[in-house]
Amino acid sequence: MTPSRVRAPSRGAAELAELLRRSERAVALTGAGVSVPSGIPDFRSPGTGLWRKVNPMEVAHIDAFRRDPERFWSFYGDRFATLSDKRPNRAHDALAELERRDILRAVVTQNIDRLHRAAGSRRVVEVHGSIEWSVCLECGARVELERVLTLLHAGQRPPLCDGCERPLKPDVVLFGELLPEHAMAEAQALAAEADLMLCVGSSLEVYPVAALPEITLGRGGKLAIVTQGPTPYDDRAAVRLGGDVAEELADVVNALGEGG
Ligand code: ZN
Secondary structure (H helix, E strand, O other), rough: OOHHHHHHHHHHHHHHHHHHHHHOOOOEOHHHHHHHHHOOOOOOOOOOOHHOOOOOOHEEEEEHHHHHHHHHHHHHHHHHHHHOOOOOOHHHHHHHHHHOOOOOOEEEEEEOOOOOHHOOOOOOEEOEEEEEEEEEEEOOOOEEHHHHHHHHHOOOOOOEOOOOOEEEEEEEEEEOOOHHHHHHHHHHHHHOOOOEEEEEOOOOOOOOOHHHHHHHHOOOEEEEEEOOOOOOOOHHEEEEEEHEEEEEEEHHHHHHOOOO
């Protein structure tokens, strides 16, 4: 063990490690904050990055896609390109490690950036979809990200379905769209079965995902929150950590020790 890793974890990190150790069906729920250390700004915070000059509610709306797919992709194509080269950070790594150690059952995420899978998490429920795929609303064809990026690089905006030449839609939940039923059903079942829900990097304000901790609490499970800024659940959390999510979760894994 190198000296940099023996830094004593905070009392909160040790408490969270103990909660995880005692749990049998822990589930993580992650939001935009978990990807901020990877250089992906939370687009809901005003004035950040790509979303500085546009209103995401307008440009990333299903009506905008239907009305003018070319204009939609002139914006969303940049978002694809920006997200596709980002790497997981220590928060993603820590959650993947907890799953490898059979401490965590699954990660439910609002993020579309694929970084939990890239870090090695196996059971990932992407309730807002993912940039991994784009779909043809006409024939149902699914097209991989690499192919869509190739089409975009070649100047094809919007990228078209090979079969019926209709515009592809990113397989992510746009404003004005419902969340995918199967993913939400799986997330709700995990929340109902969880004896511990570990909420990371989410303000827990966007429904219906924000209702998941309520399900766990209602079934007698516990809540742990690791995020900067307040959430509506802070008073009911067994542990509440407010530091940098990557550092906090790395500390928790250290506190669990080698082999957990
Ligand atoms: Zn098609």
